[in-house]
Amino acid sequence: MSPAAKAAPDQGNPASTAGEQRPPTGDGRTRGLQGAGAWLLARARHSAPVHAGLAAAVLACVVFCLGGLLAGTYPLGSHTRNIVDLGNQYLPYHAYWRTMLLGHADGDLFVNWNSGFGSNFLGDFGTYLSSPFDLLVVFFPADKVELALYVITTLKITAAAAAMAVLLLRLRRGPWQVAAVLGTAYALSGWTLDNGATVPMWLDGLIAFPLLCLVGEWARTARRPVLGPLIVGLAWTANFYTAYMATIGAALVLLIRLFTADETARRRLAGLLHAARGVLIGIGLATPLVLVIFKATKVADPTPLVHFQPAAWQDFAARLLPATTSTATPALFIGTPALVLALTLPFNRAVAARTRAVWSAALVLVALSLNWEPTHLIWHAGASPNGIPFRQTFVLCGLLVIAAWLSTADGLPALPALGAGVVLVLALGAAGHGREVVDRWSYPGFAVALLVGLLAAAALLLAKRRVPGARALPVVALALFVLAQGGETVVTGMRTAELQLKEVSWSPRLGPAQYDMAKAVAAKDDWPRSRTDPGNVPGGNDEMVVGGQGAEYYSSLTADDMSWMLSELGFGYYAKGRHTMSLDNPVTDAIFSIGTRMHSQPLAPPQTDQVPRAVTTSTTSAVPPLVTVRSGLDLAHAPQRWDASAFVNQEMVLGARVYDPAARIVRANPAKGAAVLTTTCTPGAQVYFWGPQYTGTATLDGGRPVAFDGHLPAVRGSMQAVGTVPASGTVKVALSFFGHLRLPQQSIGCLVRSRLDAAVKQLTATGATDVRVGGHTLSADLPAGSTGTAVVAVPRISGWRCSAGDGHATSARTYLGLIAVPLDGKATSISCSFQPPGLTLGGAVGVAALICLIATGWWYRRAERRADARAEAAVA
Template sequence: MLAVGVYVVALAARRGYPFGAGPRAGTVLAEQVVPLHAHLWDLLHGRGGGDLLVNWNSGYGVPFLPDLVTDLLNPFSLLVLLVPREQVALAVFLGTLLSIGLGTALMTVFLGRLAPGPGWLRALLATGYGLCAWVLVEGVGRPAWLWGLVSLPLVGLAFDRCLRRTGWPLGAVAVALAWVGNFYTAAAATLGAALVLVLRLLVDRRPAGERLRSLGRALAMTATGVAAAAPVLWVTFEAGRTAVPAAVPHPGTPGLTDYLARLLPGTPAGSGLPEVFTGVPVLLLVAALPFNRAVPVRERLVWPLALALVAIAFVWRPSQLLWHVATAPQGDPYRSTFVLAGLLTMAAWVGLAHRPGPLALGCGAALLAGPAALAGARGSTPLTWVLLGAGVPVLVGALWALASTGAGRRRAAATVLGCAVLLGSGAAAYAALGPRDREPDDPTAATTAALPVPVQAVLPAPEPAAEQAAAARRLLRSAEDWPAARADPGPTALTGNDPMLLGGQGGGYRSDYLPLATAQALHSLGAGWLLQGRQTLSAADPVGQALLAVGSSLQPGPTVRRSPAAPLVTVRPPGAPTPPSGAPVWARQQALLGAAVYQVPVLVPGAGPAPTDHGRSGWSLPTTPAGEAGTELTAGCAPGRLAYLYAPYLNGRLSWPGGVLTVRGEQNATALPILPLGPVPADGVVRVTVHVELATQVPASPFGCLDPAALAQAVQGLRAGGARSVRAGGHTVSAELPPGSTGSAVLAVPAVPGWRCGVDGGPSAPAGSVQGLLAVPLGPGASRIGCTFEQPGLAPGLWVSAAAVGGWLLVTVGSWWRRRERAAAPPGPAGLNPPAGRAAGPDVRRC
């Protein structure tokens, strides 16, 4: 628990959560992790919108299993059961502590398998592993990744069983547990543990045949464990294929001095480089290892060579893919750096277990001084030199005294060594938890810029109090009428995943597995998106909300606004027109609505720099010269109608008689939703002035003028001809239609792969799509439809897992039977059986 204690003290000194404000807005922790745990809390308490397969709260209905297996299968996620819903962030924090503690404890045990030595010494070195810079900078922000901290020593212990011939069935369970907990980091952990196994086999003095059999056992064990986790792998693979493509960072190979600087304590976090620092004791002992003559020559050669190769592999593009299962890492190109931290810790223990003498320690200190001086100018801080200048001499003296024969000197050395490790780790942790040089993008700020002025008024402070979230949640619960209608939290008020955090059934959804079909469907109906489409926003205009069955939505105040909406399932008559490719958003909405509710005027340039007309491709707006107001866009509409602007990639400052708004649209990155401009004035002219900093664009028909009465009449028609009743289960939807309905039943749910539908109890078939929404052909006439979601990849993954478990059972039962037969066999001649209590396998602790 040393690592946990040091982390808590450093976090408290920094006034981090839970000792200060909540998780910082804009981070993955606040935007994704906490809302996902809130949704898990709802599911475990039977209050969730959906089940393990479908999340009805977000994105107007999206798959949930990919998010579950990626971010919520760390066993400590179940701590949400122990806290009230308002305190799920506390459960996430406790899970972080337990992951750090378990990873450190397992590393302590594994170090004992590498070489014998006192447990307290192993615990001190393992503390550096549990508090390595990767944990403090990257891991605590993505608690699921912290399972990698556990997986590395866990898989290492499993491989150790193969070396000792103690049976691999239990090791296969350990491998499966690692891969199920988080397959991203488990892949890297397995590769790192396999490298350690190869190193141990290289220095092992057993015959080559025995070593090859150990390697074969490890391969069979790993294959069985990974195959048992096949549902996780297959589901995420299929979900990734159909998700919005991510922008993958491709950092250049860092310079040697920049890389070496990441080994030093106290360097600023968030530099865009691998976070490698694992503690001053580890650095000193690794530097001293080649000079420690008590260590066999072969080990002194292979460990430094392996560390150098792994360090290079993390920054060389082809080998970097190897650490990420041959796929480009998303979000963090150095997600696997904890493996290098673990290998450094292991190499340090190999040296410490052989008690380095003064010559080795002195040479190690000298070797460490060179890179430190070389890299010192690359982001070092005063704390860097304090920890190195004071820590290294103290550690050299303590480690030298530890090897002495006097009991008193050894006790004093142990005390000094323990205090030095704890104080140094605490200071380094305090520095790593401080402000970052490279803060992550704040999607909340981008979202605010993308929202209409009336909706921005609902936004609370950047770090909202729990009372605000609770109040919004109570309002939404009072308005819920699912599945008759949706209660939408509206455009982002607190996080990108407000529907999971606050409840309701909205379009807001941020995920690494956001289906491309969802993003495209909502975008085509005028909703916005962020993060290259990996975060969708709720529909903010009346027509979009009506089409998506939004009967109530969160508004400024906050209050709830109720509005007439189409039912979740409507009937589209045969031969209904389909808008042509490239049609404006107004035409796409009207085609689904089945009625003309917009007046779509022709854009007429007004005062200011003249825009360029590109026909159906739209208009280019030039940069506004200094001192000018901007380019004026005008259009004529009937007075009294409600004017709207749709220019998803517009970048500039808008001003019109009703208000001012700065927007930051960007092609394929940030798409603005439909923006309300207010009633058309008495002169019938809609005017918007755009002040442009960089040349931007608007569609060919950016203005739409809505007739609210026509919309109400159209919605009434959809309700009259739509479903009489709708039932939504965990991952099913069924509806009773007017008898003899023909055409297509359209569900206000994005048509993501996996939906299968049937008519009147008949066989199911893959669902169709109408403008990105689920559609079911009704044939000559139908009165009932039923749809079920089947997660792509789950069924084949379960078959592979079942086969692996079957094979594992056969091996386990066979091993048990052989042991039983040996126990029942008469004793052999004296001296041929191993002594009682001693394993028949070789002692490989020093291998």
């Protein structure tokens, strides 16, 4: 603490005044009593934040769990919680994170060998797993990862409640019990229940906002110059995306605090400079990870451009009600009692006029900023997100809770202010009437919570009039406040979970289907001699859960080069290219050295309240090694562009003709929604149908219908086998579909297996004699005299460097999306290593920030010693 801060009282706390610093007067006994009273008062003041934080954490935990219990969701019920990305991303990533931490993964912190045929894991780690809470997954068994994720989610919510409760008491002294309830209101806002609980990484931003506001308070009074930047760095490391939004919100709170306090312009400027220094150092400490994520985002599969669509203001009002859910509108619910208290602030004459005016204006401006495209882009770092557009809503919820605290910290607002708040809440409730987001539980829950909250207010008013039993009335009022706030939130949590299962996509819970597959994959695993692909198990990112090394991969950072390559080879995808899927095709199995392919046949359609069960089988085939040698391939003259046909593209990458030459396909359209494709092929060949944007069925004459589901740009259909060419050589594929028929020119390919077997045999004979794979390295021994190009069956994503023999490692070359290493006939080995782009520069920035942090701590420590020395000299 600087000498100036030591000498000055806490300007931000009305209860801390210069008058309290006067020494006690009177006789010795009086001074002793005064000293004891001061000690007890100070102790109570220091313990109040602890009590508030603990109470908020417990209350938030109980309320959140009660909502899940009433909804019957796992682990308090039988229904799945795996809504959208919770099941497709966060659950699998935590399963893989546990495996990696325990040393059982194929890769390391840099490379995930299980997904996408080899992906940049450090970027994914920073996006999904860098919160300290995520380390708790190692304390749970492999079959309890869902329970671990639920515990982690609950702990994050309770931490956010505790942090907000502590912040409220730091902003203004008041009853810690009320601060605890309001802290819970923030942690269990509609944003948490509707968005954050199903995207757990965002909950780190929920925690970060009150913590960063505390950092701003410390900066304002020149306190904790080292701890502040450390908290900023931790917040940005845990989840930089929501930490960025939380930083904007905390900066706004700091500005309000600076310009509503009676401080000089010099002290305000000093506070801003202290805060700027702390934020810059903190972000610098997080840069090694943040820059890696930024670089990975630049090369990620681009999603279609999203144009922000403002929400109707009636929907804003409706989302303040309980039991509403929507991905297209901001989840603003904080509980009706807390909302009433927040809306009393503009009318509460017990609060300074400047504070009322500035905070009220700030709330209105922030609400407007959510729905205006230029400020919407600022909140989201310049890019309108796919999916939920109002991801910054938790900041506005936090500001509303702070406003509620400022209006009630000194006691219940007077009747005029309280009445005005109730009228405003009723008007907002009426404005939301009839909106689509409103649930049948919304208005009953709203009415009951308002009524019980008013009863709590009445109990406090009666207590002031000293009616009989007045001493118990504050306790009754608090109980009613907790009941109104908590009960309404429980109902909101219950209905949100129930509505999500009905309205959005979900994945089944982990069960025997995944565990049986994991055992089968482990028994067949032959990595790195060949890959074992688990196929498409119920859920997403299957390899992270069951093991193996396949194509399936779902991440916000899915490399564009990898996604594009797989698409051109006939693979399908979801999520507009960021969720690549497995492809059951012998040619691509040979290209990617998939020696064992697993198959999972569900025993029943997936149900929300049932664990999946399936029959697991496998097929094994001979495939080339992970590294093959193409003696006639010169990268300078190699194909640089893909063909329009996925069948031709597969042949180019494989280096051999294995499909029948493209024959003329005759289309017959006897009726709308039906067509027949006719062509000729080698008898006995396998017939494959490819229609990236085809939705319907394809049936080979005499065979069974095969379903296809292509909805570009969101979903790309995979190539699939439909049967075998009959002895006549005539292929007739009947199509049944909806809408327009959109097919590529060559939608049918006939694979002659004998040609593929010959190609595999040749590639195996000339390929690597030994392949070794480390955490983020790959090396192979080659036959003596190998020339041409060594092709590695790994996507050439940014960060790979390779060398041949003892040569100098350079940025890896590419052959149609795969890593390629030129050979000169002298090298008998190749080696490749992966380093996530941005790590070197980010590490340098991080080291510089650490030096600045150490220098800051040293300077402040030196200033304190000098101040202490001057004080001792003055006393002497």
